[in-house]
Amino acid sequence: MNPLGYVRATTVEEAAEAFAAHPGARYLGGGTNLVDLMKLGVEEPSCLVDVNRLPLDAVEELPDGSLRVGALVRNSDLAAHPLVRDRYPVLSQALLAGASGQLRNAATTGGNLLQRTRCQYFQDLSKPCNKREPGTGCGAREGVHRDHAVLGWSDQCIATHPSDMAVALAALDARVELHGEQGARSVPAAAFHRLPGDRPQQDTEIRPGELITGVLLPAAAAGLPSAYRKARDRASYAFALASVAVVLRVSD
Template sequence: MKPYGYVRARSVEEATAAHAAHPGARYLAGGTNLVDLMKHGVETPGTLVDVSRLPLDTVEEPPGGGLRVGATVRNSDLAAHPLVRERYPVLSQALLAGASGQLRNIATTGGNLLQRTRCPYFQDTGTPCNKRAPGTGCAAREGVHRDHAVLGHSPHCVATHPSDMAVALAALDATVELRGPDGERTVPVTEFHRLPGDHPERDTVVRPGELITAVVLPPGTAGLPSAYRKARDRASYAFALASVAAVLDVAGDGTVRHVALAFGGLAHRPWRARLAETALLGAAPTEDALAHAVEAELGLAQPLRDNAFKVPLARNLAHRVLSELAADRP
């Protein structure tokens, strides 16, 4: 591990100023991923700006509704929050499906969004990886890639984003609040993570020095029926082979009034299934309609040599979750 400086910030202003003052700085929150990567020599920050004690650890109800989740709210606390469980069950379920109890106790909301892929080649400095070392090539494309992307990958990178929480946030139309040298801005979670394209080294649209201060859950999806389902190699503590977050609101006339479907484990970012949603909105959520909608979305899939199983897996999961939500309505 490369020696590094350490600064503990007491305010958001102090944090962004410290980041600006130290070239090669990185923000440190729970550290569950960043510190591992530093040990492996994958991340080599010059300075860590510790933001874990900033006063961003509360869940608040803004006057207009929804929830504003501070960036340092721990994953365990967010999953257990009564208003989250009541109004956004998909988020609570996704959080509890991720990592282990110990990790959720230390990992933060902001850090969860910013975690890096678990591609073995990304984590191994002895192999090529365009995400870790741009221009060296993608070892996974022809290497060990059962866990890798089937949607939206590029010749340069086939990594997936590992977060469960982010998949739920994408389905809930949540937004990310950022504070940086040029002030504040807001980015929808669905646009927060990038597809790899020609620049897989850029996971997100976060600009240099920007700090996540909060994630906002909108009033529009509060209280709508929602669910998260994840398929994995073991019953706990495993990344998603595929996962589904869905929100489905069926009107009194039996047609879909609101639908959001997002896949995890399939792409470089949570994959919002817009084609499926378009097909379902305003239609009756019959088994056939659900099947066709999901099929339309997964028609975009381009599996690699060893991960074609993810396509039927995601299809079955999505169909099941949507079908259960459709059947559950009062």
């Protein structure tokens, strides 16, 4: 049995300090993906920094008409929020297309963005995987890869990111808000996830120790016609074979 520390943070600053104090730590929100990976042995954190007590569980309308979604807002609550359904239907549709009702009740906005690939070679410790263990090779390239990348892959990795929500956020020109040792910053949702390139182990542009604090939905996209479509093997609880989010902007 591996030793495992546990810290329950109540502020963003406290969470960042606890993370920095425990090399190999992981933030714990809903845990719907992290706990599974711990069971498989893919993730072996030295410490879990529980962020569920942080005040990041609200959807807030800002003076300019944009919406700030806290990182701890549950996927089911975000999909059902009246302002999201009315102004950003593509986001509500994408959230409802993902996982099951039980998982959406637990999964958080921040965790949805940080979930890892569901590539079976990544999850199987007996198989080579450059994303899990850089330099070991990509078993999927010559193996079973029906649900892997057609675009954006590299010689190092052909895995895809499983988030439906991330596709909608990119179409909406949303921004991901982060907090770390160097303070707060935000990055465009469309640039938050990295293509594998020669560093497939780095899924996102998040810096070591940074915590997602929220997602900003711009006022400019509010009320625009939008839709999300997903092709999958069955009607529910299946990851996308292909998906698309569309937000229609008409100019003169």
